Amino acid sequence: MTAGALARRRSFPVLLGLVMVVAAIALVEVLIRVGLINRFIVPLPSQIGASFERVIVEEGIPERFWLTLREAFWATLLLSVFGVGIGVLLHRFRILRLATETWVAAFASAPTVLMYPLFLVIFGRSANTIIMMGFVAGLAPVILKTVEGLASTRRVLIDVGRSFKLTPSQLYWKIYFPAALPSIFVGIKLGMIFALINIVGVEFLINFGGLGQLINELAERYDLPGTYAAICFVILVSVLFFIITERLERWLRPVN
Amino acid sequence: MAETGQLTHPALAMPAVSRVTVLRVAILATILVVWEAVAASGLLFRDVVPSLWVIGRAVANLLVENDFYWHLGVTAGEIGIGLVIGGTAGLVVGIVLGGSRFLSRAFEHYLYYLGPTPKIIFFPVMIMWFGVGPGSKVAMGTISCFFPIALSVAAGMRQIDDVLIRVGRSFRANTWQMVTKIYLPAMRAPIVNGVRLGLGVAIIGTLLAETKLSNRGVGFLIINSYSTFNMPRMYSLLIVVFVLSIGVNTLVSRLGNLDAVKTR
Numbered sequence: 281m282t283a284g285a286l287a288r289r290r291s292f293p294v295l296l297g298l299v300m301v302v303a304a305i306a307l308v309e310v311l312i313r314v315g316l317i318n319r320f321i322v323p324l325p326s327q328i329g330a331s332f333e334r335v336i337v338e339e340g341i342p343e344r345f346w347l348t349l350r351e352a353f354w355a356t357l358l359l360s361v362f363g364v365g366i367g368v369l370l371h372r373f374r375i376l377r378l379a380t381e382t383w384v385a386a387f388a389s390a391p392t393v394l395m396y397p398l399f400l401v402i403f404g405r406s407a408n409t410i411i412m413m414g415f416v417a418g419l420a421p422v423i424l425k426t427v428e429g430l431a432s433t434r435r436v437l438i439d440v441g442r443s444f445k446l447t448p449s450q451l452y453w454k455i456y457f458p459a460a461l462p463s464i465f466v467g468i469k470l471g472m473i474f475a476l477i478n479i480v481g482v483e484f485l486i487n488f489g490g491l492g493q494l495i496n497e498l499a500e501r502y503d504l505p506g507t508y509a510a511i512c513f514v515i516l517v518s519v520l521f522f523i524i525t526e527r528l529e530r531w532l533r534p535v536n
Numbered sequence: 537m538a539e540t541g542q543l544t545h546p547a548l549a550m551p552a553v554s555r556v557t558v559l560r561v562a563i564l565a566t567i568l569v570v571w572e573a574v575a576a577s578g579l580l581f582r583d584v585v586p587s588l589w590v591i592g593r594a595v596a597n598l599l600v601e602n603d604f605y606w607h608l609g610v611t612a613g614e615i616g617i618g619l620v621i622g623g624t625a626g627l628v629v630g631i632v633l634g635g636s637r638f639l640s641r642a643f644e645h646y647l648y649y650l651g652p653t654p655k656i657i658f659f660p661v662m663i664m665w666f667g668v669g670p671g672s673k674v675a676m677g678t679i680s681c682f683f684p685i686a687l688s689v690a691a692g693m694r695q696i697d698d699v700l701i702r703v704g705r706s707f708r709a710n711t712w713q714m715v716t717k718i719y720l721p722a723m724r725a726p727i728v729n730g731v732r733l734g735l736g737v738a739i740i741g742t743l744l745a746e747t748k749l750s751n752r753g754v755g756f757l758i759i760n761s762y763s764t765f766n767m768p769r770m771y772s773l774l775i776v777v778f779v780l781s782i783g784v785n786t787l788v789s790r791l792g793n794l795d796a797v798k799t800r
């Protein structure tokens with residue numbers, strides 16, 4: 281295969297990107313070994329790689345992962361139920377929507393995670409604080425996307441429903457809801473991502489729970505390779521989570 | 537004229553206060569009354585839900601306190617520097633990635649997936665690199681706002697009208713001229729949107745870092761009021777921070793809308 285043909289292939293840039301990242305990591309390794317980067321500040325990438333197994337086995341990563349996942353699950357469940365519920369309510373009563381939609385949008389742009397000390401006081405230093413933080417952080421996008429989806433239901437579908445003399449509840453379940461489902465899924469996906477970010481963040485901040493706490497603990501023990509490895513692990517988990525939710529969303533989205 | 541054939545309706549008599557406003561006031565009043573009732577009933581710990589008067593007094597005290605403005609200045613400075621560094625880096629990376637399909641395919645998915653990861657977990661590393669002072673908070677602000685700005689600019693680059701780029705090329709504009717005369721003016725809306733998103737996460741990143749380890753800044757004040765269990769002060773700090781950040785967010789998005797109107 282000639283170089284030109286290779287360059288035309290779709291995977292070539294991706295491969296090159298990967299090679300560059302690996303090369304950058306190798307460069308950092310070399311710079312540390314020759315002493316240009318202080319190894320007490322940045323541990324050797326090879327050391328980080330080697331400490332992965334230790335962190336996974338000794339620090340109970342599977343249990344922590346499971347704990348964070350459970351917190352994310354409860355937060356997602358809460359924000360789906362309340363977010364979609366409030367969204368339906370705002371759509372059903374137009375005046376309510378007119379009155380409060382800007383508030384919800386403002387709430388979405390507010391740094392809600394800063395309320396964590398307040399939640400600590402209310403719910404204690406427990407998983408409840410973390411779940412509630414995730415819930416509050418992810419609520420606004422679910423509400424906004426639900427309202428958006430319901431409001432953009434095609435007129436013709438609603439007219440079909442009316443011509444069949446559907447009752448208001450039938451109209452909701454048979455027409456509005458299915459039509460708004462893709463938008464609602466986008467909202468829940470966004471909410472879930474916000475929830476996960478905040479859950480891991482708050483775990484780190486209050487030194488309690490799953491993966492976030494692990495980073496805090498290793499950093500406080502001054503276990504540098506372990507800290508870096510744990511950070512890499514959390515990033516890996518988050519990235520995997522985004523890829524899975526993205527695939528799921530694409531799979532659920534009806535083909536127009 | 538298009539309007540000439542139209543029927544003109546007599547102007548409807550508008551009530552002095554619209555129903556929406558009435559509802560808004562009613563909702564707010566209900567929330568405040570319920571809050572006050574809970575505070576007075578003692579169902580929850582009194583300090584957790586303090587009376588509105590106590591919170592109001594705490595807000596007033598905070599706003600006349602000189603120290604608060606010093607801490608606010610520290611935080612604003614950290615966020616500002618973080619936004620300048622992260623924003624500039626994001627702009628450059630966004631223009632480079634958005635301008636080249638090859639580079640975009642090679643690197644953009646890393647940004648796309650790293651963007652939504654929780655940035656606060658990098659804080660221990662930032663402390664190691666930049667110390668426990670404001671440096672590590674600036675770094676948190678920087679890495680927080682870099683991703684949304686870079687991604688927004690990269691997407692904006694791809695939406696620039698080809699005609700504009702061809703005009704620039706036909707005038708033999710060099711790279712610097714292309715960036716300043718074509719790319720940046722054409723991308724005003726996505727840049728403003730990126731800055732709006734970036735500013736939001738920079739505020740969060742910096743303040744969270746301050747709550748974790750710091751002896752100055754508004755984040756420090758919040759966690760300090762938690763440590764001393766001064767709930768009215770915590771509420772007042774949260775209210776002020778929320779109002780300020782929502783205000784700044786609205787201001788920046790207005791800026792974006794103004795641009796949209798101008799370019800129409």
